[in-house]
Amino acid sequence: MATAKKVAKKAAKPKAAAKASATPKAKKTTGKSTTPDKFSVEQKLKALFDLQNFDSAIDNIKIVRGELPLEVEDLEDEIEGLATRVKNFNTEIKGLDDFIATKKLEMKDAAAIIKKYAKQQKNVRNNREYDSLTKEIEFQNLEIQLCEKKINEHRATIESKAEVIGQAKSDLKERKDDLKYKKKELDEIIAETEKEERKLQKKSSSASKIIEERLLTGYQMKRDNVKNGLAVVPVERSSCGGCFNKIPPQRQLDIRLHKKIIVCEHCGRILVDPEIENVNL
Numbered sequence: 001m002a003t004a005k006k007v008a009k010k011a012a013k014p015k016a017a018a019k020a021s022a023t024p025k026a027k028k029t030t031g032k033s034t035t036p037d038k039f040s041v042e043q044k045l046k047a048l049f050d051l052q053n054f055d056s057a058i059d060n061i062k063i064v065r066g067e068l069p070l071e072v073e074d075l076e077d078e079i080e081g082l083a084t085r086v087k088n089f090n091t092e093i094k095g096l097d098d099f100i101a102t103k104k105l106e107m108k109d110a111a112a113i114i115k116k117y118a119k120q121q122k123n124v125r126n127n128r129e130y131d132s133l134t135k136e137i138e139f140q141n142l143e144i145q146l147c148e149k150k151i152n153e154h155r156a157t158i159e160s161k162a163e164v165i166g167q168a169k170s171d172l173k174e175r176k177d178d179l180k181y182k183k184k185e186l187d188e189i190i191a192e193t194e195k196e197e198r199k200l201q202k203k204s205s206s207a208s209k210i211i212e213e214r215l216l217t218g219y220q221m222k223r224d225n226v227k228n229g230l231a232v233v234p235v236e237r238s239s240c241g242g243c244f245n246k247i248p249p250q251r252q253l254d255i256r257l258h259k260k261i262i263v264c265e266h267c268g269r270i271l272v273d274p275e276i277e278n279v280n281l
């Protein structure tokens with residue numbers, strides 16, 4: 001609707017150069033620099049600061065909400081990994097059980113052979129036949145012993161694996177509970193932050209009503225152009241809260257007067273006195 005002019009110019013253009021000790025006389029600024037509209041510069045500065053705070057809070061909500069689904073996703077991946085692990089262990093144990101079953105059958109066969117040879121020994125025609133059967137029996141006994149040894153080894157492996165499986169299963173259960181909880185939390189947070197965001201949007205738009213369009217456009221453009229979305233920053237420890245460059249004393253004084261919109265000569269952000277927070281709108 002209103003003048004769609006492309007305003008990039010900041011109010012109160014920094015007095016170029018003159019960075020050496022500024023002449024302390026410039027201090028007095030036209031007390032009535034107030035624009036024709038009904039709000040004073042001080043009120044506008046306050047509104048700008050508020051606006052920035054609301055908009056930053058909205059930015060943060062978006063960041064937080066952006067990370068939560070990722071956390072849930074990570075948890076889901078972890079659960080899948082654990083489930084696969086449990087499955088693989090079970091397959092391994094099944095293999096070991098099969099091996100033991102095979103060995104048991106082999107033992108049974110060996111025992112049957114021994115029985116058969118022992119019977120044959122009773123009907124041998126000579127010593128040579130008898131000895132040969134004795135050797136066979138001995139061999140089968142050795143086979144049985146070998147099977148027993150293998151079975152015991154495998155049983156021990158199964159036992160230790162069962163322990164690991166038990167751990168993995170309980171981890172799995174824990175993660176699943178975590179996931180259930182996290183998902184619920186996520187849903188709640190989404191619902192909650194949406195509510196919060198709407199509230200902040202409202203506050204942001206009512207703060208922006210106090211600021212004239214030219215300033216507002218500059219604010220928006222600055223926000224879009226800086227990484228942290230900060231277009232209005234407080235003076236902190238005599239420095240710009242945006243780029244942290246020192247602010248000359250005279251400029252600091254001017255900022256504290258709340259009489260003009262002053263921007264950082266390094267980064268172009270609007271500088272405000274932190275005390276502006278206490279001004280009533």
Ligand SMILES: [Zn+2]
Nearest residue numbers: 240243264267
């Ligand atoms: Zn700066």
